[in-house]
Amino acid sequence: KAGVTQTPRYLIKTRGQQVTLSCSPISGHRSVSWYQQTPGQGLQFLFEYFSETQRNKGNFPGRFSGRQFSNSRSEMNVSTLELGDSALYLCASSLVAGAPTGELFFGEGSRLTVL
């Protein structure tokens, strides 16, 4: 069974640009959640989608958005990039919503560098 796939793995952008990251969950998983990992702030929850609906959202500005498609694949978008958005963005999938009631399966992340 294929794991969670995140693309691209690495990318470099400049301030003011926007970026879209993609996450393909494990087959059969309907919940996808996103996390930001930085040396300063650690791991922070961004949002969770289940059956194409945003179920939960962390404390991030509106520049961070996401969506989920009918095949459960998810994308997150960051607009008007700032230097502080440089981070490893992790995606996780699970069978059910309210993910920690079940196990989260993480991808290897997309490392974004903003110059």
Place this chain on the structure above:
Amino acid sequence: AQSVTQLDSHVSVSEGTPVLLRCNYSSSYSPSLFWYVQHPNKGLQLLLKYTSAATLVKGINGFEAEFKKSETSFHLTKPSAHMSDAAEYFCVAYNNNDMRFGAGTRLTVKP
């Protein structure tokens, strides 16, 4: 609001000796608690979880953790460290749609 505190940012042990990674949580309610491990350039992998069943939880790779409500702790232990255990470990609390990660503990295993 709940919070998770990992008491050590870095722990170094010798191969074959016990491992103790400490985690304290703060929550108005009894949260679900988890330990995840992250190897370099990899995503997180679930080691074990506590969801109000048995207070002593056994996980993968010989790890276990004990939930102590009176101490609001959920420390991770392993009797004998292996070189392959070297990684970053995260304690996570979840309650009422609120998910909080600890800052992480980097475990170094010396030969």
